[in-house]
Amino acid sequence: MRCLRWLLLGCLITGAAAHADETANPVPGHVSPQAQEYLAKARLGQLPPRAYDPAYMERMRKVLGNMFLRTARQIDPEFVLAPQRINGVDAFWVNRDVPEQPEPILIYLHGGGHVLGSAQQNVATALRVTRESNIPVLSVEYRLAPEHPFPADVDDAVAVYKGLLKLGYQASQIGIFGDSAGGGLAVSMVLAARDQGLPLPGAVAALSPSVDHTRQGDTRQTLVQVDPILRSAADSSLYVGDTPADDPLLSPVFADFNAFPPLLIQVGSREVLLSDSLLLARKARTDGVNVVLDVWDGMWHVWQDTPDLPEAEAACTELAAFFRRHLIAS
Helix, strand or coil, X not given: CHHHHHHHHHHHHCCCCCCCCCCCCCCCCCCCHHHHHHHHHCCCCCCCCCCCCHHHHHHHHHHHHHHHHHHHHHHCCCCCEEEEEECXXXXXXXXXXXXXXXXXXXXXXXXXXXCCCCCCCCCHHHHHHHHHHCCCEEEECCCCCCCCCCCHHHHHHHHHHHHHHHCCCCHHHEEEEEECHHHHHHHHHHHHHHHCCCCCCCEEEEECCCCCCCCCCCHHHHCCCCCCCCCCCCCCHHHHCCCCXXXXXXXXXXXXXXXXXXXXXXXXXXXXXXXXXXXXXXXXXXXXXXEEEEEECCCXXXXXXXXXXXXXXXXXXXXXXXXXXXXXXX
């Protein structure tokens, strides 16, 4: 089921051909047996992306949404969501009731290449993080392209953040995290909040983030035959729209990170987007940010949501510890 899920996701957002050459890219022997099995079986198809076709997108969002939901239920078969509309944006508390009193909380921004995914379905990683951290997680239903190109998603994420501040949550006790497109969005929304003069959150984590729409990174070419998920960086032109690709809010590798909160970046060594994380970490560190760049050898794009994978559990445990360290007073 895991491989089928990523087969269809890869078909939609990459149009990549054929599976990796296992002779050229052997499965590392030091990773868990589960990871070895995943890498040995990973395949991608050749269906080209058709995000411009509304009927096609509707079908694919339904199919993949159901797969994301099944993944979440493999991690917690009985998970529940508590809806709360915040400042005009729908959001869902993951395995929690709506908190009665302000307390440390996490905002989660799902992945999906800016065109897929849902706050109600892409919650596998959020389930693990809230369980390991014991911190409530709020999954945000931000708008998607191509119907709503950049910066609609940034506006939605910032609106939720503003709404939480108005409800009495302290900025220093709010953490932000996201994966893939949501990882880039997590960084962008904090930059936007800073530029709007808002108090900044206590910590930010970006998992396998997409943060450079100029596509300049070295691994976007060198790992094309290694990444079992993306295989090539997704075409984000319908998300970018008329915005210059090097706009700092769209591509945070070009941003000024002055006053940015502590930042954790988790990324795998087999990701086409590895360079995005490396460039992001270097730029943020150069600007004085407390950055932890955590590269997991042998891991693939957003492995954190893979069921029954020890490395996924371990990564989420470290992510939870990062937020507890920065949001909860010792």
